[in-house]
Amino acid sequence: MLAAALQLKDIFKHYQQVEALGGACLTVAAGSIHGIIGENGAGKSTLMQVAYGVTQPDSGEIVVDGAVIKISSAQVAIKHGIGMLHQRVSWLDEMSVLENIVLGDEIKSYVYQDLTKARQELEQLRREFGFSFSLDVAMTQLNYSERQLVDILRSLYRGVRILILDEPMALLSPDQADYLTKLLVMLKLQGISVIIVSHKLASLHQLCDVISVLSNGKVVHDVRPSSLSLGQLSKLMVGREIVLPHASSRNKQALTHAPLLNVSNLTVYAQKRGRRVRSDPLLEQCNLSLFGGEIVAIAGLPNAGQELLLDVIAGLHHFNRGSIELFGKEYRAKNHYCIAKARKLGVAYAPNPTLEIGLIGQLSMIESSFLGYQSKGLRQFSLFNPSIKKQHCINLMKQWRIRPLLAHMLSGNFSGGNQQKMVLARELSRQPKLLLLNQPTQGVDAGAVEYVYQQLFALRDNGGCILFCSSDLDEMISLSDRIVIIEQGKVVTQVLTADIDKAQLGLLLVKEVLQQQPRQETSTQGNKS
Amino acid sequence: MSSAIPWWFDRLLLPLLNILLAFGACAIVLWIAGVDVLAGVQVMLQGALGSKEGISYTLYYATNFIFSGLGVALAWHAGLFNIGGEGQATMGGVGVAIVCLYFDNLPLFILMPLSLLTAASFAALWAFIPGWLNAYRGSHVVITTIMFNLIASSLLVYLLAGPLKAPQQMATVSQIFAESSWLPSMAQLAESFGLSLPNTPLNITFLWALVCCVLLYIYLWRSGIGYETRVVGFSHQGANFAGIKRKKIVMITMAISGALIGFIGLNEIQGNSHQLHVEFVAGFGFAGIAIALMGRNHPLGIVIASILFGVLYQGGSELAFSVDNIGNDIIMLLQGLVVLFCGALQWMLRPSLLRWLNVKVRQADVIAVKEVNRG
Numbered sequence: 001m002l003a004a005a006l007q008l009k010d011i012f013k014h015y016q017q018v019e020a021l022g023g024a025c026l027t028v029a030a031g032s033i034h035g036i037i038g039e040n041g042a043g044k045s046t047l048m049q050v051a052y053g054v055t056q057p058d059s060g061e062i063v064v065d066g067a068v069i070k071i072s073s074a075q076v077a078i079k080h081g082i083g084m085l086h087q088r089v090s091w092l093d094e095m096s097v098l099e100n101i102v103l104g105d106e107i108k109s110y111v112y113q114d115l116t117k118a119r120q121e122l123e124q125l126r127r128e129f130g131f132s133f134s135l136d137v138a139m140t141q142l143n144y145s146e147r148q149l150v151d152i153l154r155s156l157y158r159g160v161r162i163l164i165l166d167e168p169m170a171l172l173s174p175d176q177a178d179y180l181t182k183l184l185v186m187l188k189l190q191g192i193s194v195i196i197v198s199h200k201l202a203s204l205h206q207l208c209d210v211i212s213v214l215s216n217g218k219v220v221h222d223v224r225p226s227s228l229s230l231g232q233l234s235k236l237m238v239g240r241e242i243v244l245p246h247a248s249s250r251n252k253q254a255l256t257h258a259p260l261l262n263v264s265n266l267t268v269y270a271q272k273r274g275r276r277v278r279s280d281p282l283l284e285q286c287n288l289s290l291f292g293g294e295i296v297a298i299a300g301l302p303n304a305g306q307e308l309l310l311d312v313i314a315g316l317h318h319f320n321r322g323s324i325e326l327f328g329k330e331y332r333a334k335n336h337y338c339i340a341k342a343r344k345l346g347v348a349y350a351p352n353p354t355l356e357i358g359l360i361g362q363l364s365m366i367e368s369s370f371l372g373y374q375s376k377g378l379r380q381f382s383l384f385n386p387s388i389k390k391q392h393c394i395n396l397m398k399q400w401r402i403r404p405l406l407a408h409m410l411s412g413n414f415s416g417g418n419q420q421k422m423v424l425a426r427e428l429s430r431q432p433k434l435l436l437l438n439q440p441t442q443g444v445d446a447g448a449v450e451y452v453y454q455q456l457f458a459l460r461d462n463g464g465c466i467l468f469c470s471s472d473l474d475e476m477i478s479l480s481d482r483i484v485i486i487e488q489g490k491v492v493t494q495v496l497t498a499d500i501d502k503a504q505l506g507l508l509l510v511k512e513v514l515q516q517q518p519r520q521e522t523s524t525q526g527n528k529s
Numbered sequence: 530m531s532s533a534i535p536w537w538f539d540r541l542l543l544p545l546l547n548i549l550l551a552f553g554a555c556a557i558v559l560w561i562a563g564v565d566v567l568a569g570v571q572v573m574l575q576g577a578l579g580s581k582e583g584i585s586y587t588l589y590y591a592t593n594f595i596f597s598g599l600g601v602a603l604a605w606h607a608g609l610f611n612i613g614g615e616g617q618a619t620m621g622g623v624g625v626a627i628v629c630l631y632f633d634n635l636p637l638f639i640l641m642p643l644s645l646l647t648a649a650s651f652a653a654l655w656a657f658i659p660g661w662l663n664a665y666r667g668s669h670v671v672i673t674t675i676m677f678n679l680i681a682s683s684l685l686v687y688l689l690a691g692p693l694k695a696p697q698q699m700a701t702v703s704q705i706f707a708e709s710s711w712l713p714s715m716a717q718l719a720e721s722f723g724l725s726l727p728n729t730p731l732n733i734t735f736l737w738a739l740v741c742c743v744l745l746y747i748y749l750w751r752s753g754i755g756y757e758t759r760v761v762g763f764s765h766q767g768a769n770f771a772g773i774k775r776k777k778i779v780m781i782t783m784a785i786s787g788a789l790i791g792f793i794g795l796n797e798i799q800g801n802s803h804q805l806h807v808e809f810v811a812g813f814g815f816a817g818i819a820i821a822l823m824g825r826n827h828p829l830g831i832v833i834a835s836i837l838f839g840v841l842y843q844g845g846s847e848l849a850f851s852v853d854n855i856g857n858d859i860i861m862l863l864q865g866l867v868v869l870f871c872g873a874l875q876w877m878l879r880p881s882l883l884r885w886l887n888v889k890v891r892q893a894d895v896i897a898v899k900e901v902n903r904g
Contacts, residue, residue, distance in 0.1 A: 315772075316770060339769075339771075339772040343772060349770075357766045357770040361763075362763045371760070371767070372770065372771040374757060375757075379753065383752060384747075
């Protein structure tokens with residue numbers, strides 16, 4: 001057994017009425033990759049925040065390299081070699097990678113900052129780990145994955161020995177995730193301990209040396225993935241084996257003859273200073289039909305336009321040309337198609353959880369449970385009576401096992417997975433004819449994913465249709481009947497899910513990557529000159 | 530480990546301590562000014578709460594504070610900072626004056642709703658324009674509402690120097706309204722129930738202020754549009770997702786916020802002075818910001834904060850009246866200190882107090898557990 005790099009002993013943490021951590025113990029060996037799994041609300045994020053000094057525990061000890069320390073802030077954590085990657089980092093977008101990384105360094109002179117030393121160190125690290133971006137590009141030119149790598153580079157530059165990652169693969173395309181995996185193994189070989197919190201059991205199972213299972217604020221198991229199967233691992237987490245229902249296992253129902261949704265020649269132009277830029281369409285001539293009783297996935301690289309397409313169909317984003325035909329009625333750009341109208345027609349939309357627009361954090365769970373359905377034509381109950389509102393919320397929370405069962409608590413105080421469950425619960429409870437989902441199971445634990453899938457299939461079998469996008473190829477394969485591939489705002493092709501497997505789908509996307517890469521390089525060079 | 534923070538901690542204990550701190554600071558200032566502090570406090574409390582008359586004056590001032598506090602709070606819930614209370618109250622007063630001057634032959638039961646509506650609509654218009662500018666032109670309401678204060682006060686001066694000026698008078702005041710158009714005072718109202726109250730400016734508007742509190746509560750927390758208002762205040766993108774039209778909400782909210790503040794005109798002009806004069810708003814519009822802050826933007830909190838401010842206002846006037854070297858500025862000083870401690874520094878004591886209290890709570894827990902075990 002290697003020496004312990006980080007030990008958390010008997011960590012307790014209460015929030016108001018909720019016990020988030022109840023004596024959690026965690027030991028992370030030096031130079032290992034340590035996975036942390038658990039159901040939503042098990043306390044994973046809180047435990048990591050304690051280790052990073054963002055949250056102060058009520059009691060408990062933190063031991064780093066054999067010495068008991070008190071981590072009162074993130075600065076202290078970094079001083080002790082503990083770094084954490086956040087899903088959303090606020091960068092100074094117009095400044096270069098280098099400037100962003102040295103930001104927060106001790107300032108020696110307010111007049112002139114000498115960056116040559118920092119540049120040398122960073123160049124060395126960059127070459128050592130093979131990061132492809134230059135230190136001089138502005139942050140705006142980097143995509144999500146590259147920004148994440150910049151964050152890792154920053155941590156390495158600060159001399160971090162223990163790196164915490166919270167759902168690092170959530171928004172990455174498959175090849176980006178592969179790259180990250182390789183990088184983490186490299187870090188491990190350098191003696192850096194990596195802690196990953198994730199719901200993606202399969203990738204953790206492959207990657208990690210040790211996996212700790214959290215349940216109700218305690219670490220209940222520490223296991224070596226090599227010694228047990230993926231099924232056994234999921235059993236440890238939720239107490240039973242998770243069987244994800246598969247799309248092909250359904251009894252094929254007759255599809256409706258007329259499409260429920262028919263998108264034709266949909267075009268959205270980019271806007272710059274209030275003017276549309278015709279040379280740079282975000283979506284171009286998109287055609288798409290959805291029939292009742294089917295689930296369709298939109299696959300593509302991040303930012304290929306799949307999220308925007310969902311927004312446009314949901315009525316959240318305007319479109320410039322083409323039309324959207326819903327349940328036989330056609331809407332054009334001038335028809336003022338909007339999300340309230342879409343809801344009235346029977347469209348429901350669960351937006352990307354990371355945007356935090358599907359729930360309002362400062363509203364109580366009760367009030368979040370009818371967000372979007374508050375207007376007269378849509379609400380199912382009067383907003384005057386508090387007990388009716390509460391009952392509605394409690395019903396949803398019980399049905400979807402949202403914890404803790406405190407309807408009056410602010411929805412922002414629930415864990416990310418539980419928030420997403422509430423969004424799904426609310427939208428599915430409307431029994432929509434067309435359901436639009438963006439990253440439907442992001443942050444949702446494996447046990448609850450099973451339930452989400454069951455609900456989605458039930459909706460489909462009742463004749464509804466679902467259009468979704470996800471960065472998880474497995475999810476696309478297991479959930480969809482048909483996959484539409486979108487590339488730079490254009491629908492390029494579509495395949496029946498039954499005809500392909502994950503590897504083939506990955507190849508389809510990689511093909512796009514290969515086509516895109518030269519273009520990216522030229523654009524960075526163009527900016528340099 | 531800490532126990533849950535008891536509900537009364539943030540809602541009762543902390544505000545109470547903050548007010549005591551503010552009073553302590555006031556006492557120091559009075560002491561420096563060479564006033565006998567204890568005697569001063571006695572004068573204040575006696576003046577504000579010691580007699581029926583004092584209480585009556587306190588509530589009369591509180592009425593103004595309630596209206597402006599409600600108006601600021603409503604706008605705040607939509608994420609708007611309405612600091613145009615002065616202008617909106619001025620316009621409300623102008624509306625009331627026009628009704629009372631030109632329709633004084635109508636019976637009171639028609640005139641009263643008419644002046645109420647006119648006050649509301651004049652003030653609402655004055656707040657609606659900044660709301661519209663914000664919704665469709667993106668201009669910041671803080672800038673526009675404060676500009677509109679200046680326009681309103683100039684307008685008032687113009688009206689009182691010209692069209693509405695009382696004939697054969699040097700002062701910039703309007704004619705005194707016909708007695709038939711005066712709002713019934715609480716003394717008159719009590720008389721009809723066989724009770725006797727001292728004759729003070731406190732009038733029926735006070736009851737209307739309380740009704741407004743209840744209506745605002747229902748509007749914000751029990752209606753669809755109030756829900757939409759609060760969603761807009763929390764997150765524009767969230768509101769967009771919820772299918773809420775922000776522009777509409779901004780304009781409606783500003784208009785209602787203005788209307789509430791405009792009712793100050795009702796209390797001051799039709800209820801008390803019975804004529805339009807230049808400085809009737811006297812800072813009540815701005816005080817609404819402090820009231821809303823102290824009352825945590827909740828109608829009930831606003832009523833409590835308004836009464837506190839009423840006490841300070843009335844007690845301060847008594848103090849200024851009865852103690853030689855103290856002027857009316859003492860009221861501003863007191864209000865300022867209360868806002869400083871209860872608003873700007875409201876969380877100052879919290880961490881240390883909690884730390885101190887946690888020990889207590891933990892001991893209490895231990896005792897409770899022991900008792901359970903024994904039982």
